[in-house]
Structures are given as C-alpha cells and as structure tokens.
Amino acid sequence: MIGMLSNRYMLVQPLGEGGMADVFLAIDTLLNREVAVKILRGDLSGDAVALLRFQREANAASALSHPNIVEIYDVGEENGKHYIIMEYVRGRTLKQLVQQRGAMDKNEALSVMEQLVSAVGVAHKNNIIHRDIKPQNVLVKDDGTVKITDFGIATAKDAVQLTQTDTVMGSVHYLAPELARGEVASMQSDIYSLGIVFYELLTGNVPHTGEAAVQIAIKHMREDIPSVREFNATIPQSIDNIVIKATVKSKANRYLNCDELLEDLKHCLDENHLNDEVLVFSENKENGDTILLPEMSAVRERKKPSLAYTIIGLGLTIVAGVIFVMVMVLGNMFEPVNRIVTIPDVTGMNLDDAKTELNAVMISVSSVRYQLTDNIPEGQIISISPQSGTEIEKGSTVILTISEGIYFTVGDYTNQNIEDVRTLLANTKLTIRVENEPSSIFKPGTIIRQELQTPGTKLDPQRQYEIKFIVASDLEIFIPQVINVEINTAKATLEALGAKVTLTKLYTEGLTAEQYAALIFDVVVQVTPNVGSLYIQGETNTITLSYYAS
Incomplete structure (x- = not known):
C-alpha cells in the first residue's frame, strides 16, 4: 500500500509487518521529514479488541516523553484505516545487532541498559506497564542511542485485561514466571524482562530455549537463570548480581522499581563493588504446573452432561480416588530407601572432577559462579550450595562457586624508591602515575604518598587500575x-x-x-x-x- 494518507503523509516503502499492523516509511509533506507510519491491518479494523490495543499503544506512547522512547507525532483514521505517525529511527533493532555481533562488551551493555531502564522507569511513573520488553522492540540508532517502541499491549497498572489471551504477553523468552501463571502484569514483570535482555546482551543468547513455548515458560518458572560469568568469567560479579536480582523468581525479591535497577547499573563498576559476593536469594520456587499461554483456537462450548453421565462420572471418580490412595500408600511402603543421598565434599576440586563426583551420586550442577579469593588458586571449587554433608534427593541440583583467581592486594609503597616499585608492579594491571613534589625531607625518588589505591585494597588481577605516587624531587x-x-x-x-x-x-x-x-x-x-x-x-x-x- 503506497500512496498518500490524510493528504499529508506520503507512504514510501514498507518497513515491516506485524500480527496486528503494518509499518511504512513515509514523508510528512507538511514538515518535510521522514516518519514511520503504523497502520492497523484492514482485516482487524472491525475487531474491537485489536482496535482497543492499537489505541492503547497510541495513548501509552504519546503520554510519554523520553529520549529513549519512540515519539508519537499523530494519531488518526481515514476511510477505516487507523494509523499512528511515529518518529522514524534509522538503524536496526537491538535483536538484529546482537545476532550480527554477538555478546556486547560489558560497558556497551551497561550503556544500553541504562537507556532502556531509564525509559521504562518513566513509563512506570506514568502508570504504564510495557508488557512486551524484548530486543525486537528496541531500535538502535547509528550513534548508539536506543529507543523503545511497540506499546501495543501496554496497559495502565490498574487496567482490566482485555481477554484471556492477554494474560500472557510478549515473547515467551522474556516472560516473567508470574505472567506464565496468569498473574497480572506489574513493574516487576517488566523488570524481569529487562533482566533477560541484559543477560542476552552480555552472552549473545537468551537463557532458556525449547521446542515449544510451554517448555520455555516452565523453565522461566522453575529453573535458575545461568550465571553470565559462566559465559564470560571476566564479567564482574556485581554485574551478574544485577541479572540475578532482576530475574529472581519471586517478585518480592526483585528490584522494587527501575530507579533501584538504574542505580545499580550506574555504580556496579565502582571500586567499592569490586569484591561483591554472589547474590543468593532463599525462596520457594513456584512449582505449579498451570501455564496460561495464548489460546491457539477458540474453546468449544460444552454440552451440559445428562444425569446418567453424572452418576457414572461420580462413580468413576470415587474408584479413581480409592486407587490413587492405594497407590500412594503402597508406593510409600515399597519406596526405595536409597533415594536420599549426601552431598559430597568437592571443595578444592576442579569443575570436571567435581561434576564426576556429584554425578556418581546422581546430583547435577545447575549453575556455576566465579569469584576472586584471598588464597584459593584459579579453577578450584570454593563452596557448594547446599553445603556438603546435606542430605538431598537423587536428581537434585547444586550451585558451585569456583575461584576466579587470587586477589592482588595493594601494598604500602611509601618511603620506597619509585623505580623499585615500578619493577615490583611491572606484571600487574596497575597503571602508575607519578607527580613530583620538591622535598628537603625525603631523598629524591622516594614515594612520599600514594593515592587512588590505598594499602590493603583487593583488586581483580585481570582489570586495569590506576595508582598515583607523589614522589620526592630535588628542591x-x-x-x-x-x-x-x-x-x-x-x-x-x-x-x-x-x-x-x-x-x-x-x-x-x-x-x-x-x-x-x-x-x-x-x-x-x-x-x-x-x-x-x-x-x-x-x-x-x-x-x-x-x-x-x-
């Protein structure tokens, strides 16, 4: 469909097709600028639900003003064609960027996330839940600026759901566990999706995959998100902790709001977070099997059963109940006594040996965390959770924490000769800055003071740091x-x-x-x-x- 719309917008070329609308590049002939035009599909123009969703998108996005949200310029209808005029972002989607380039550097990923979280936070403060946060709905400009789009299923926090199919929103790869169980969307469900996006930026992949949507939804409900440090051990634990907290199963343990998440994103690389430990939440994982996914077909109306069928059904139910009780009782009587195993002590082992030891008693490793230590060599197991000696059922999983290496501890270099200290620190990642200070007390070349790194500070030996020395010079x-x-x-x-x-x-x-x-x-x-x-x-x-x- 190429032509004029409302005698103002000249449609140039199609940009994409969606399940509900088609998007075109157009020229606003009044203001002489490129715009994107989203037009509700013709076959849905009479669909009240689709029309309401389309209007929701326009209302939601037009109510927001933020540099990282695609701006809405105009909304209208012409000859039964409902349309939204939006800012045209020249670039590609965040999904396309990740698919083409793979995992991002942590600093670039943090920059993208700070923009996204800031934008979603503004939406939340305006009582709007996006409900479909995923890289496909994020546009990336050539200068690195990102913009969130597609508020098609966004709602006000207190809005009533449109239909049963509205219970589960967005792509299942970014779906919060509570939404899979049919709960109402919240700020925390958006935050969960942001956490999954962050994971994908850092690793290049989504954490859970499966052949069917229901399999992926079950994984979101029951399985921990793998540590990003399993993919790249150089990623600081402070960043991994952000992913952990954003994607924890219980909403109560997640970030309360986007402001909290944004604060952690901005400061996770600060030196006071260098030695952060693995964030662990004690929570009972939801194990309900009820998963509400979009319906594939209409539910057929059932006929009211006759009295005879009701009596037969009741009898069968009673018989089934008796059989169930007998099976449970007899099953417990003859239950094998060796279902319980004791977690072996694998501390000090490497990962392969630990897995072999655990597999021997039918225990598997669900995730691996890495952290720096004071004295444990790189690659050795530091701890296991639950701890060794604990009795668990066969088939259970454990979390291993492995040494990423030994901290480099900053010394007190004052009163030493600067050249001797240069030699001492030659094989570290410390960049030395020297500032001369004339002194009649200290011998020239003697370090009077050290700055930026105080004695006793523990540093990641793989990261770059600066240390500044004030060195005595001739008066x-x-x-x-x-x-x-x-x-x-x-x-x-x-x-x-x-x-x-x-x-x-x-x-x-x-x-x-x-x-x-x-x-x-x-x-x-x-x-x-x-x-x-x-x-x-x-x-x-x-x-x-x-x-x-x-």
Missing part, C-alpha cells in the same frame, strides 16, 4: 636577598626554604684601614651561588654564606 628555589642580613637569620631563612647552608668566616687580614672601618660584623657579605639564581638542592649541594665574625 628548587630562587635564592632570596640575604646580603647584609644577620648571619644566623639568613641561615634560618634559607633552611626554612629547604636548602642546605654552609657558613664561611672571612678574616680581616689584608683589609685596608678604610675597609675595616666600614665593616659590619656578623652579617652576610657574600652568597654562593649568587642571590636571585635558581638553586637545586641536590644531595651534596649547599648554599654558602660568607661573613666577618666579630
């Missing part, structure tokens, strides 16, 4: 005017400036009577080097003051 002064100044006063003045001073007595022998009569005793008559010259206080240098002693 430099311009020799002040001390001629005719009392000798001890002149000496004290120069020493206060940091100079070494030598006093030399002059003798009167050889002076004429006139010269002797003009003498002033005990004052400076000569300075070496000369007054006004630049003097560098080296190890052996000195200023010599000459005078006639009384």
Whole structure:
C-alpha cells in the first residue's frame, strides 16, 4: 500500500509487518521529514479488541516523553484505516545487532541498559506497564542511542485485561514466571524482562530455549537463570548480581522499581563493588504446573452432561480416588530407601572432577559462579550450595562457586624508591602515575604518598587500575636577598626554604684601614651561588654564606 494518507503523509516503502499492523516509511509533506507510519491491518479494523490495543499503544506512547522512547507525532483514521505517525529511527533493532555481533562488551551493555531502564522507569511513573520488553522492540540508532517502541499491549497498572489471551504477553523468552501463571502484569514483570535482555546482551543468547513455548515458560518458572560469568568469567560479579536480582523468581525479591535497577547499573563498576559476593536469594520456587499461554483456537462450548453421565462420572471418580490412595500408600511402603543421598565434599576440586563426583551420586550442577579469593588458586571449587554433608534427593541440583583467581592486594609503597616499585608492579594491571613534589625531607625518588589505591585494597588481577605516587624531587628555589642580613637569620631563612647552608668566616687580614672601618660584623657579605639564581638542592649541594665574625 503506497500512496498518500490524510493528504499529508506520503507512504514510501514498507518497513515491516506485524500480527496486528503494518509499518511504512513515509514523508510528512507538511514538515518535510521522514516518519514511520503504523497502520492497523484492514482485516482487524472491525475487531474491537485489536482496535482497543492499537489505541492503547497510541495513548501509552504519546503520554510519554523520553529520549529513549519512540515519539508519537499523530494519531488518526481515514476511510477505516487507523494509523499512528511515529518518529522514524534509522538503524536496526537491538535483536538484529546482537545476532550480527554477538555478546556486547560489558560497558556497551551497561550503556544500553541504562537507556532502556531509564525509559521504562518513566513509563512506570506514568502508570504504564510495557508488557512486551524484548530486543525486537528496541531500535538502535547509528550513534548508539536506543529507543523503545511497540506499546501495543501496554496497559495502565490498574487496567482490566482485555481477554484471556492477554494474560500472557510478549515473547515467551522474556516472560516473567508470574505472567506464565496468569498473574497480572506489574513493574516487576517488566523488570524481569529487562533482566533477560541484559543477560542476552552480555552472552549473545537468551537463557532458556525449547521446542515449544510451554517448555520455555516452565523453565522461566522453575529453573535458575545461568550465571553470565559462566559465559564470560571476566564479567564482574556485581554485574551478574544485577541479572540475578532482576530475574529472581519471586517478585518480592526483585528490584522494587527501575530507579533501584538504574542505580545499580550506574555504580556496579565502582571500586567499592569490586569484591561483591554472589547474590543468593532463599525462596520457594513456584512449582505449579498451570501455564496460561495464548489460546491457539477458540474453546468449544460444552454440552451440559445428562444425569446418567453424572452418576457414572461420580462413580468413576470415587474408584479413581480409592486407587490413587492405594497407590500412594503402597508406593510409600515399597519406596526405595536409597533415594536420599549426601552431598559430597568437592571443595578444592576442579569443575570436571567435581561434576564426576556429584554425578556418581546422581546430583547435577545447575549453575556455576566465579569469584576472586584471598588464597584459593584459579579453577578450584570454593563452596557448594547446599553445603556438603546435606542430605538431598537423587536428581537434585547444586550451585558451585569456583575461584576466579587470587586477589592482588595493594601494598604500602611509601618511603620506597619509585623505580623499585615500578619493577615490583611491572606484571600487574596497575597503571602508575607519578607527580613530583620538591622535598628537603625525603631523598629524591622516594614515594612520599600514594593515592587512588590505598594499602590493603583487593583488586581483580585481570582489570586495569590506576595508582598515583607523589614522589620526592630535588628542591628548587630562587635564592632570596640575604646580603647584609644577620648571619644566623639568613641561615634560618634559607633552611626554612629547604636548602642546605654552609657558613664561611672571612678574616680581616689584608683589609685596608678604610675597609675595616666600614665593616659590619656578623652579617652576610657574600652568597654562593649568587642571590636571585635558581638553586637545586641536590644531595651534596649547599648554599654558602660568607661573613666577618666579630
């Protein structure tokens, strides 16, 4: 469909097709700018639910003003065609970017997430839940700016659901567990989806896959999200903890709002988060089997059963109940006694050996966490959760924490020679900055102070850091005017400036009577080097003051 719309928007080319609408690139002939036009499919123009969803998108997005939300310019209808005029973002979707490039660098992923969370936070503050956050609904401009689009199934927080199919929204890969169980969407369900997007940016993949949507939904309900550090061990634990907290099963344990999430995203790389431990939540995972996914076909109306069928059905139910009780009782009587196993101690082992030891007693590893330690070599198991010695059922899973290596502990380098310290730190990731400070107390080249990294700080040996040393240098002064100044006063003045001073007595022998009569005793008559010259206080240098002693 290429042509004019409302005598203003000239449709240029199709950009995409959706289940509810088609999107076109168009020219706003009034303002002479490119726009995107979303037009409700013709076969849905009479569908009240589809029309209401379409209007919801327009209302939701137009109510929001944020640099990371696609702007809505106009909404209208012409000859039964309902349309939305939107900002045209030249670029590609975030999904396309990840598919083409793979996992992002952590700093780039953080930048994208800060933009997304800021935008979703504004929507939440306007009582709008997006309900379909996924990379396919995020556009990426060439300069790296991202913009959220597609508020087609967004609702006000207190809005009534449209239909049963509205119970589960968006792509199942980003679906919060509570939505799969049919609960109402909330800010926390959007935050869960943001957490999955963050995971995908860091690893290049979604955490759960399956052949059918129901399989993926069950995984979201029952299985932990794998640690991003399993994919890339250089990702700090503080970043992994953000994913963990955003995607925890219980809404009560998730971030309360986007402001909390944004705060962690902004500060997770701060040095005070360097040694963060793995975030662990104690919660009972929902194990209900009821999963509400969009209906594939209409539910057929059932006929009311006859009385005879009711009586037969009741009898069968009673018989089935008796059989069920007998099976449960007899099953428990003859239940094998070796279903319970004790978790072996695998600390100190490497991952492969630990898995072999655990598999021998039918225990598997659900996830692996990595963290730096004080003294445990890289690759060795630090701990197991539940802890070793705990009795669990066969087939259960455990979480292993593995040493990522040993911290580098910053020393106290003051009073040491800067070149010796350079040699000492040559094989570390520390970048050394030096600032010279003239000193008469410290020997030149001696470290007077250290900044940026205090003694005892534990650093990740794989990360780059800076340390600054204030290093003593030779004192430099311009020799002040001390001629005719009392000798001890002149000496004290120069020493206060940091100079070494030598006093030399002059003798009167050889002076004429006139010269002797003009003498002033005990004052400076000569300075070496000369007054006004630049003097560098080296190890052996000195200023010599000459005078006639009384």
